[in-house]
Amino acid sequence: xxxxxxxxxxxxxxxxxxxxxxxxxxxxxxxxxxxxxxxxxxxxxxxxxxxxxxxxxxxxxxxxxxxxxxxxxxxxxxxxxxxxxxxxxxxxxxxxxxxxx
Amino acid sequence: xxxxxxxxxxxxxxxxxxxxxxxxxxxxxxxxxxxxxxxxxxxxxxxxxxxxxxxxxxxxxxxxxxxxxxxxxxxxxxxxxxxxxxxxxxxxxxxxxxxxxxxxxxxxxxxxxxxxxxxxxxxxxxxxxxxxxxxxxxxxxxxxxxxxxxxxxxxxxxxxxxxxxxxxxxxxx
Numbered sequence: 001x002x003x004x005x006x007x008x009x010x011x012x013x014x015x016x017x018x019x020x021x022x023x024x025x026x027x028x029x030x031x032x033x034x035x036x037x038x039x040x041x042x043x044x045x046x047x048x049x050x051x052x053x054x055x056x057x058x059x060x061x062x063x064x065x066x067x068x069x070x071x072x073x074x075x076x077x078x079x080x081x082x083x084x085x086x087x088x089x090x091x092x093x094x095x096x097x098x099x100x101x
Numbered sequence: 102x103x104x105x106x107x108x109x110x111x112x113x114x115x116x117x118x119x120x121x122x123x124x125x126x127x128x129x130x131x132x133x134x135x136x137x138x139x140x141x142x143x144x145x146x147x148x149x150x151x152x153x154x155x156x157x158x159x160x161x162x163x164x165x166x167x168x169x170x171x172x173x174x175x176x177x178x179x180x181x182x183x184x185x186x187x188x189x190x191x192x193x194x195x196x197x198x199x200x201x202x203x204x205x206x207x208x209x210x211x212x213x214x215x216x217x218x219x220x221x222x223x224x225x226x227x228x229x230x231x232x233x234x235x236x237x238x239x240x241x242x243x244x245x246x247x248x249x250x251x252x253x254x255x256x257x258x259x260x261x262x263x264x265x266x267x268x269x270x271x272x273x274x
Contacts, residue, residue, distance in 0.1 A: 003107050005208075011111045013202050017195060021121035022248035024191035030127050030173060034134055037165070038118050041141055044157075052148045057232045061241050064233075067160055068248040069106050072255030073164050078172045083258045085176050 008049035016042035029091045031086075040070045056091050106147050113140045127173045131166060138162045152230040 015038055022035030044063045051059025085091055117137040121130045138161045145154035237245055 003103060007107065007111070010206075013198075014111065014115050017202075018115075018118045018122055018199055020198065021195045023193050024153055024194060025188055026122065030169065030176075031122070031130055034121055034130060034169065037134065037161075038121060038137075041137070041161075043139065045144065048148050048150050048153060050146055051150065053264050057236050058240075060153055060223075060233055063126075063150075063153055064156070064237065065244060065248055067156065068251060071160060071165060073250050074168055075255045076262070077258040078168055079259040081172060082263050084176070091176065 005049060006051050008045060010047075012042040012045040015045070023095075027092050028093055029081055029096075031082075031092050033074070033094070036073070037070065044081055103147065107144075110144045110147070112138050114138070128170070131169050131173060134169075135162055135166050138166065152228075153234055183255060245256070 003024045017061065019035045019038035019042065021031050026032055026035070047059040047066070051057060051063075053096055081091060084096065088096065090096070114137055116167070120133040120139065124130045124133060138157060142154040142162075144251040145151070145157060189227045
């Protein structure tokens with residue numbers, strides 16, 4: 001027997017929701033980036049499940065592009081974190097309030 | 102049989118993703134994310150996307166997560182307070198999304214959408230990697246080139262951001 005598509009959708013919505021809550025809840029900026037990775041992975045699960053369901057390989061190609069963007073995001077984000085830590089010597093987002101007025 | 106595999110992978114993915122958010126030590130949550138990536142790769146194998154499973158392990162577990170661990174150890178973090186002060190906001194947003202999902206599920210029922218007759222099939226004669234390459238280098242050639250440009254820009258940007266003093270006005274360590 002084959003797995004219904006809705007099971008995959010429920011799984012990816014759980015993972016995505018965990019990512020959203022992590023972004024809103026945690027103070028450590030590295031954990032926030034990890035939660036963004038969780039959300040990207042949830043969309044990737046969706047893409048692959050639909051690709052299998054519709055027998056169309058285009059979904060897997062789009063996972064490739066999402067992977068590229070995730071890699072770029074991680075590289076730039078971690079560079080920003082290092083620069084920020086060098087300037088303020090903290091990565092707690094409660095103390096990074098330079099843009100607040 | 103397939104259902105057993107799916108339940109195992111889904112349970113592990115859900116558990117480890119909750120652990121990523123809930124665990125106090127950043128290294129532990131990075132390791133939980135590593136376990137989650139491996140199980141997502143296993144899920145891809147059950148979905149007949151073998152090439153993506155390999156890429157998931159190589160790129161995510163091999164490159165991205167190692168970068169995270171490097172930064173966590175480079176910064177030498179103290180364990181600090183766990184949750185943000187805006188946790189009621191987070192609870193409200195999460196609860197709204199959960200209710201939305203439940204309402205949509207109940208309204209639409211569990212009926213599956215109609216199967217479209219796809220233009221390109223995944224496994225017809227050729228392998229999975231072959232099918233992906235076929236589509237990637239013909240239909241999606243332009244987005245592929247744009248993706249390479251994105252990677253180049255991100256590489257240059259990361260080097261410039263993490264370099265110590267460009268122009269000499271960067272704050273001293």
